Amino acid sequence: MSTTKKKVLFDRLLPWVIPVLLIALWELSARIGWLSSRVLPEPASIFKSGWELLRSGELHHHVLVSTRRAFTGLAIGGGAGLVLGLITGTFRRAEVLLDTTLQMVRNVPPLALIPLVILWFGIDEAAKIFIVAIGVFFPLYLNTYHGIRSVDPALIEMARSYGVSGWRLYRDVIFPGALSSILVGLRFALGFMWVLLIVSETISATEGIGYMTMNAREFLRTDIVLVGILLYALLGKLADVVARSLERFWLRWNPNYASA
Amino acid sequence: MQINLEENSAVASRAAVANTIGIALSVRGVHKRYGEREVLKGVDLDIEPGEFVAIVGRSGCGKSTLLRLVAGLESGQEGQLHYDGHEQDSRHETRIMFQDSRLLPWKRIVDNVALGLPPARQIDAEHVLGQVGLRERRHEWPARLSGGQRQRVALARALVHKPRLLLLDEPLGALDALTRIEMHALIESLWREHGFTALLVTHDVSEAIALADRVVLIDEGQITLDLRIDLPRPRHRGHAAFAALEEQVLRRVLQQAPDEKNPGTEHAGDVSLHRTVDQVRWAV
Incomplete structure (x- = not known):
């Protein structure tokens, strides 16, 4: 024991x-x-600066702002990707209509859009959310589409012959069958989400973790820059943990995902 | 002797009709093509209400195609299918059991059985699970069950709809020999209890003889043998008559000479021969 x-x-x-x-x-x-403290201050002093930022409420504020941006972008872009993936996966006609266009757009890196985005939205909140939304759209779209398409046709045939059709077929067979693939898409999306947020926040911002680190650079505060970087690492890990626990819950029927 | 035998079988089938909810199935001149290849070349088959018919044949002979046509899973055939004399496929009265269980892995056992049931009848799922001996495991995931148990769940899922025609598409093909024998007993007892018409497709001749009232052999898209099995139930594989019938059907399956392709009704003579052997055996 x-x-x-x-x-x-x-x-x-x-x-x-x-x-x-x-x-x-x-x-x-x-x-x-x-190691010179200009290059890399020792961990103790980083923790100290982190602690001070936390006590002053500054850290709190920046993390909250960044998280809100990230998840607003995820909700908009990821939601659109999910819905469009469900549509193109389900209806052949919609796939023919939309897929070519989406594949072309997919090959444009979201970061290449930054100049355009700045011209459109200025350096406002909308610009950052837009970039995040574009970035998370494709992982969710592609994996949802692929998930729907790879649902075992034998199961669909069985369900139809048992009198299940329409919305119930979707709810009981097609969507659950696609779910593992959709969750893979979500995990990719969460990864992209932070990357894109970091870049867009370092370009132009007046608050958020990216702003905090850029501002610290101006004052040669390497310790605060490192606090920001560690925060991104921590938030990324947190998002991954959330995605994994969603998998473990929704895919608990699957021995590959069942918790040990 | 011959007349006597026919009378016997007529009595037996009438007895089957008496208390049955089964459907009468009639297949008339059915042809089915996939592109150039003609899979079914004019199949005629009549199945009485409550009868248990097994279709045997080599793989690729068209037996599964016939079953899928009856199930309404395939279309585009020539010829006619009648269910109790009606032409439209009464799918709500027909259920099919596949070779792979086709359970939804994301639904618990009891929810798999209740698939497609109206909400008011969800409770029936537990009852039928009891009949196949898996009531205790109703809240588990299908991945936790063995192959035989999954097929029992699939059987429960088919029976919960109280089908009048149950189609079995090699449902035991992937199971080990012992589990298969258990399943034979289960299917037979549930068939007697529920009184549905059963149509079983199998490549296992002894399975066909163990379960069916009639064994139909399909070879290259045509019925080449239609043999009534009058052995008393439950049937024991050890009996000489069982072995003789198995031997007879197997020989026909393995023969592919052109002169053997005529409809096999004239082989009733053979049946009577085996009957007499059987009777002698019983008498001894």
Whole structure:
């Protein structure tokens, strides 16, 4: 009993061994003087600046602003991708009509649109949300479309012969069949979401994590820049954890996803 | 002897009709083509209400195609299908069980069985699960079940609709021999209890003889043998008569000489021969 508990604890801790070792090494080399604090301040001072930002409420404010931007963009772009993917996946006619256009647009990197976006929306909130929305649209669109198309036709045939059709066929067979693929799309989208947000926030902003780091750069506050970078890492990890737990819940019927 | 035998079988089939909800199925001159290839070349088959008919044949002989036509899963055939004399496919009275269970992996067992049931009848799903012996496992995911258990769930899912015609498309093909024998007993008892007409497609001749009132052989798109099985139920594979029938059908399946392609009704003589062997065996 206790050996299995120990094993569980060991498995829990294992992923954190390398990050902790790296931080320890970093702290040590900064203390000894191998690293100039201009290049890379020691972890302790980063935590201190982080703590100060947190106490002053500044950190709180910037994180909230960035998160709101990210999720507004995700809701708009991801929602549109999901709906369009469902439509083109379901109706052959819609696929013929829309798919070529969407594939052309897909090959334009969202970041290439930045100059255009600035001309359209200025350096307003709308510009950042627009870029995030464009970026998360395609992963969700493509994976939803693919998911719908790869639902086992044998199951659809069975359901039809059992008198299930229309909306119930969609709810009971097609959508659940596509869900694992849709969730893969969501995970990709969450990754893109932060990348695009970072870039658009560093270009022009008056608040948000990107603004905080750019502002700190002006004042040569490397420690605050690093606080910002760590925040992005943390938020990215958090989004991934959320996506994984959604998978674990919605795909709990699948032995590959069932929690151990 | 011969007359006596025919009388016997007539009595047996009338007994089957007496308390049945089964449908009468009539297949008349059915042809089916896929492009150039003609899969069914004029099939005629009459099935009485409540009768259990097995179709055997080599793979690719068209037996599954015939079943799918009857199920309404395929169309574009020539010829006629009549269900109780009506031409339209009464799909709400027909249910099919496939070779793979085709359970929805994202629905729990009981919800799989209740698929397509009106809300008021959801409770029937648990009842039928009890009949196939899986009531305790109703809240599990299909992935947790063995192949045989999944087919039992699929059977429950078909029966919960109280079908008048149950189509079985090699439902036991993927199961091991022991599970298959268990399933035979289960299918037979549920068939007797519910009284539906059953049409089983299989490549396992002994399965066909164990279950069916009649075994129909399809070869290259035509019926080449239509054999009544009058062995008493439940049937035991050990019997000489069972083995003899199996041997007879197997020999016909394996023969592909052109002169063997005539409709096989004249082989009733063979049946009577095996009958007598059987009777002798019983008498001894």
